[in-house]
Amino acid sequence: MTDLLDHLRAAVGDTHVLTSPDDVAAYVVDWTGVHAGRALAVVRPGSTEEVAAVVAACHEAEVAIVPQGGNTGLVGGGVPDASGSQVVLSLGRMRTVRSVDAVTGTITVDAGVVLADLHVAAEEAGRLFPMSLGSEGSCTIGGNLATNAGGTAVLRYGMTRELVLGLEVVLPDGRVWDGLRGLRKDNTGYDLTQLFVGSEGTLGVITGAVLRLFPATPRHATAWVAVPSVDAAVALLGVARDRAGVHLSTFEIANRQALDLVLTHLPGASDPIGEPSDWYVLVELAGAATEDGLDGALEATLGDTVDAGHVLDAAIASTPAQRSALWALREGISEAQKVEGATLKHDVTLPIADLARWTSEIEPVLDTILPGVRPVTYGHVGDGNLHYNLSAPVGRDAELLAAAPDLSRAIYDSVAAANGSISAEHGLGRTKAAAGASYKSAVEVDLMRAVKKALDPDGLMNPGVLLP
Amino acid sequence: MTDLLDHLRAAVGDTHVLTSPDDVAAYVVDWTGVHAGRALAVVRPGSTEEVAAVVAACHEAEVAIVPQGGNTGLVGGGVPDASGSQVVLSLGRMRTVRSVDAVTGTITVDAGVVLADLHVAAEEAGRLFPMSLGSEGSCTIGGNLATNAGGTAVLRYGMTRELVLGLEVVLPDGRVWDGLRGLRKDNTGYDLTQLFVGSEGTLGVITGAVLRLFPATPRHATAWVAVPSVDAAVALLGVARDRAGVHLSTFEIANRQALDLVLTHLPGASDPIGEPSDWYVLVELAGAATEDGLDGALEATLGDTVDAGHVLDAAIASTPAQRSALWALREGISEAQKVEGATLKHDVTLPIADLARWTSEIEPVLDTILPGVRPVTYGHVGDGNLHYNLSAPVGRDAELLAAAPDLSRAIYDSVAAANGSISAEHGLGRTKAAAGASYKSAVEVDLMRAVKKALDPDGLMNPGVLLP
Numbered sequence: 001m002t003d004l005l006d007h008l009r010a011a012v013g014d015t016h017v018l019t020s021p022d023d024v025a026a027y028v029v030d031w032t033g034v035h036a037g038r039a040l041a042v043v044r045p046g047s048t049e050e051v052a053a054v055v056a057a058c059h060e061a062e063v064a065i066v067p068q069g070g071n072t073g074l075v076g077g078g079v080p081d082a083s084g085s086q087v088v089l090s091l092g093r094m095r096t097v098r099s100v101d102a103v104t105g106t107i108t109v110d111a112g113v114v115l116a117d118l119h120v121a122a123e124e125a126g127r128l129f130p131m132s133l134g135s136e137g138s139c140t141i142g143g144n145l146a147t148n149a150g151g152t153a154v155l156r157y158g159m160t161r162e163l164v165l166g167l168e169v170v171l172p173d174g175r176v177w178d179g180l181r182g183l184r185k186d187n188t189g190y191d192l193t194q195l196f197v198g199s200e201g202t203l204g205v206i207t208g209a210v211l212r213l214f215p216a217t218p219r220h221a222t223a224w225v226a227v228p229s230v231d232a233a234v235a236l237l238g239v240a241r242d243r244a245g246v247h248l249s250t251f252e253i254a255n256r257q258a259l260d261l262v263l264t265h266l267p268g269a270s271d272p273i274g275e276p277s278d279w280y281v282l283v284e285l286a287g288a289a290t291e292d293g294l295d296g297a298l299e300a301t302l303g304d305t306v307d308a309g310h311v312l313d314a315a316i317a318s319t320p321a322q323r324s325a326l327w328a329l330r331e332g333i334s335e336a337q338k339v340e341g342a343t344l345k346h347d348v349t350l351p352i353a354d355l356a357r358w359t360s361e362i363e364p365v366l367d368t369i370l371p372g373v374r375p376v377t378y379g380h381v382g383d384g385n386l387h388y389n390l391s392a393p394v395g396r397d398a399e400l401l402a403a404a405p406d407l408s409r410a411i412y413d414s415v416a417a418a419n420g421s422i423s424a425e426h427g428l429g430r431t432k433a434a435a436g437a438s439y440k441s442a443v444e445v446d447l448m449r450a451v452k453k454a455l456d457p458d459g460l461m462n463p464g465v466l467l468p
Numbered sequence: 469m470t471d472l473l474d475h476l477r478a479a480v481g482d483t484h485v486l487t488s489p490d491d492v493a494a495y496v497v498d499w500t501g502v503h504a505g506r507a508l509a510v511v512r513p514g515s516t517e518e519v520a521a522v523v524a525a526c527h528e529a530e531v532a533i534v535p536q537g538g539n540t541g542l543v544g545g546g547v548p549d550a551s552g553s554q555v556v557l558s559l560g561r562m563r564t565v566r567s568v569d570a571v572t573g574t575i576t577v578d579a580g581v582v583l584a585d586l587h588v589a590a591e592e593a594g595r596l597f598p599m600s601l602g603s604e605g606s607c608t609i610g611g612n613l614a615t616n617a618g619g620t621a622v623l624r625y626g627m628t629r630e631l632v633l634g635l636e637v638v639l640p641d642g643r644v645w646d647g648l649r650g651l652r653k654d655n656t657g658y659d660l661t662q663l664f665v666g667s668e669g670t671l672g673v674i675t676g677a678v679l680r681l682f683p684a685t686p687r688h689a690t691a692w693v694a695v696p697s698v699d700a701a702v703a704l705l706g707v708a709r710d711r712a713g714v715h716l717s718t719f720e721i722a723n724r725q726a727l728d729l730v731l732t733h734l735p736g737a738s739d740p741i742g743e744p745s746d747w748y749v750l751v752e753l754a755g756a757a758t759e760d761g762l763d764g765a766l767e768a769t770l771g772d773t774v775d776a777g778h779v780l781d782a783a784i785a786s787t788p789a790q791r792s793a794l795w796a797l798r799e800g801i802s803e804a805q806k807v808e809g810a811t812l813k814h815d816v817t818l819p820i821a822d823l824a825r826w827t828s829e830i831e832p833v834l835d836t837i838l839p840g841v842r843p844v845t846y847g848h849v850g851d852g853n854l855h856y857n858l859s860a861p862v863g864r865d866a867e868l869l870a871a872a873p874d875l876s877r878a879i880y881d882s883v884a885a886a887n888g889s890i891s892a893e894h895g896l897g898r899t900k901a902a903a904g905a906s907y908k909s910a911v912e913v914d915l916m917r918a919v920k921k922a923l924d925p926d927g928l929m930n931p932g933v934l935l936p
Contacts, residue, residue: 101819103702103706103820104819104820104821104852147655148655148659150653150655154653158630158652159652159653159655161659161662162626162630171911171915175911176911177909177911177912177915178909178911179912181889182819182887183817183852183887183888183889184626184817184851184852184853185618185622185627185817185848185851185852185853185892185893186817186889186891187615187616187618187627187666187889187891187892187893187894187895188889188890188895188896188900188904188907188908189666189896189908189934190663190666190667190671190916190919190920190934191616191629191662191663191665191666192912192919194659194662194663195658195659195662195663197659198655198657198658198659199658215709215710215713234571238571241683242683242756242758243758245683245755245759246683246714247714287713288710288713290710290711290713291713293761349653349654351569351572351650351651352572353571353572380653383652383653384572384651384652384653385652385653419649419650419651420651421649421651421653421655421656423654423655423656424651424653424654425653426655427655428656428657432656436656436657439656440656440657441645441646443639443643443644443645443646444645444646444657444660447639447645447658447923448657448658448660450922450923451658451660451919451922453922454918454919454921454922455918455919466657466658467657
């Protein structure tokens with residue numbers, strides 16, 4: 001492997017090939033801590049040409065590559081396995097916004113641009129790049145594209161794949177595919193862009209992208225709403241759609257357990273509603289500077305649903321600081337649960353009409369497997385997507401970890417039976433590759449393997465991720 | 469081939485295997501009349517199982533299949549070649565709306581459902597399926613999906629690929645892939661659905677789909693606007709976006725030549741604006757029943773742009789009949805041009821910022837190739853998509869046909885130089901398969917061939933279409 005390391009150093013410069021344990025430490029363990037691998041080296045190219053040279057050298061040496069963005073993934077898709085034979089290819093140095101076309105509404109960026117920096121670049125052009133995630137301060141757009149990231153703006157703007165027009169990709173043999181076309185309409189063959197989006201680094205390395213920009217929405221109307229049940233939340237969603245139409249941009253749910261953890265662990269957090277409730281919804285409308293009916297539409301929505309018994313109480317933000325405080329309750333859940341102790345994460349989608357039935361039916365099943373287990377339920381209910389995360393009974397983390405396979409299987413079986421998805425937005429990574437395949441038909445797994453083999457015949461791109 | 473015909477008859481019944489010249493006539497010639505092929509047989513299965521049996525029988529006999537929906541395509545992608553050795557597989561009998569889920573906002577349909585019937589089914593559920601095409605009375609959703617159809621609602625709702633959540637596909641060997649999941653979020657592997665959308669029947673036969681439904685938009689504000697130039701139209705688009713935001717649903721352009729043909733050939737058509745203009749725009753805002761600011765937003769848009777000199781005059785529809793009359797001017801262009809005589813069609817996308825420059829630069833080039841050639845220019849300017857169709861100098865159709873290769877090459881070369889697309893929404897079919905490949909990089913053509921070979925290793929699905 002000395003030869004390969006020499007080639008890599010020649011390609012990107014000595015200082016950007018990391019091999020000492022201290023230097024590589026941050027690149028080989030994922031955010032959850034579950035996946036801690038080893039790497040032959042971490043390589044940090046500074047341009048598409050350098051990425052191509054790195055991939056070509058690895059291809060020549062038959063060494064596997066693990067592409068990595070901000071390393072904020074939750075399923076181990078961006079960290080190496082334990083073999084110590086894989087090269088981590090970090091896109092973190094490729095942080096240039098290449099161009100902005102405000103007329104057409106496009107922005108062309110390097111894969112390593114941090115999502116929050118992309119927001120700023122869009123804003124400076126008077127436009128909006130809507131994708132919003134808890135990790136937006138450190139995740140990169142290349143990672144968002146590779147995993148087809150979701151977040152809190154999917155309800156209105158769609159998943160990452162709906163926000164991209166073209167890609168630049170280094171293929172497994174080191175050739176560069178320049179698909180950086182910023183066209184809404186281009187019907188000239190198979191949609192290769194969509195094939196790479198969500199492929200989790202298993203088909204090539206995304207190095208650049210053309211993304212869609214949208215009209216800015218500086219006006220907001222935001223409320224934290226106490227609802228008696230998931231059914232009531234779904235009813236509120238229907239009314240909000242009718243009353244607020246296209247302005248409805250956020251519709252997030254959280255159970256009381258989730259709020260309790262935030263109130264316990266997030267400094268400065270306070271409950272905006274006096275009386276405790278089993279469920280809460282964060283609802284937000286967003287509009288252009290010229291649109292001034294948002295507050296009225298929100299109030300009408302809440303008025304309709306209070307009368308129907310679907311809403312118990314609501315806190316409406318009347319200042320930007322109040323809006324931030326309501327958002328902090330939602331965005332603090334993941335971190336608060338991590339502080340609380342061991343967490344068993346699930347990221348499932350269900351048909352919206354089945355959400356209430358599913359959540360009420362799964363709880364007793366899980367309580368049978370591990371009495372006292374605490375479902376910390378939250379997520380993007382407008383998309384049917386729940387982060388159905390389990391915390392251990394207080395002080396009994398080891399029992400949660402022991403029961404994890406049984407708990408997850410019970411959840412996934414019931415989701416599959418309801419025609420849901422076992423990974424709504426986090427992807428499959430290493431954690432769920434086997435489970436993902438087990439809930440698919442043989443025909444579908446065959447199709448996925450055929451695609452993988454066609455684009456990566458030597459199996460060197462992120463092996464073990466997405467497909468078992 | 470007698471054996472194959474026997475198998476096909478056994479699969480779908482004798483009456484649904486057509487072989488006589490009279491019976492097959494309507495299935496072997498496309499709408500343009502340019503592509504007139506021959507077929508071994510036309511087979512009309514009535515279910516997914518029958519489609520699978522037909523495809524398996526053809527696979528066994530090594531006979532090529534041409535899937536066909538409403539046969540309204542414009543690039544010869546749905547009709548057989550001249551060999552007489554191909555089987556046309558018509559989905560026309562599969563017209564069942566399988567289910568509607570108004571809460572989640574999905575509809576599940578057979579591939580042969582006519583687009584207009586799909587509109588009705590969505591309306592009956594109080595929802596909108598937004599795709600709108602001139603051929604919607606006869607095109608099928610399966611064909612729309614296979615070609616990733618566009619139309620007049622793309623500006624707001626996107627291409628067909630943005631409207632689909634899941635597919636059911638019969639693979640080239642006759643196996644059925646059931647990907648009929650109605651989930652907005654499902655990150656469990658490669659997006660096979662998007663791979664089949666726009667693949668023009670070259671990877672399999674789409675037999676069913678889950679599509680997205682949207683809130684109904686019964687309110688409209690519609691205007692036919694005279695503008696002095698393409699530049700002015702683009703400026704008007706910018707103002708309309710700012711003033712009308714998400715309500716802007718249509719922004720179509722037409723030149724005077726296009727309007728003249730409609731006024732000449734469409735019975736009852738009249739010019740809603742007295743003074744002739746070089747260019748026109750059809751602009752429409754659409755909203756929910758509760759949204760009553762549309763007229764005001766349209767008037768504000770026109771007021772701003774009249775003052776800036778971007779708008780010369782406008783006719784605003786004040787009744788549904790007036791609205792229909794304005795739409796008829798736009799939707800009548802294609803038919804009127806057909807009545808006028810020979811047409812050389814182009815369906816190109818350009819970056820919106822380049823539209824004005826491109827249209828002014830290409831005209832003199834074409835006039836040098838064929839003096840007096842008449843560009844009939846219209847299309848979806850909000851998407852950068854022009855149907856840049858040429859009519860012959862009056863009475864000289866033969867000269868247009870003789871000059872066609874040179875004219876098309878000049879147009880495609882200039883579109884490619886501007887980073888545009890030579891097929892915005894019609895696809896490549898047989899007409900543009902070679903041209904499509906010639907404007908792509910070798911890497912991209914290799915990728916497309918790798919995908920084709922992976923899914924259709926025997927090359928039996930619509931050979932000669934999409935890839936040369």
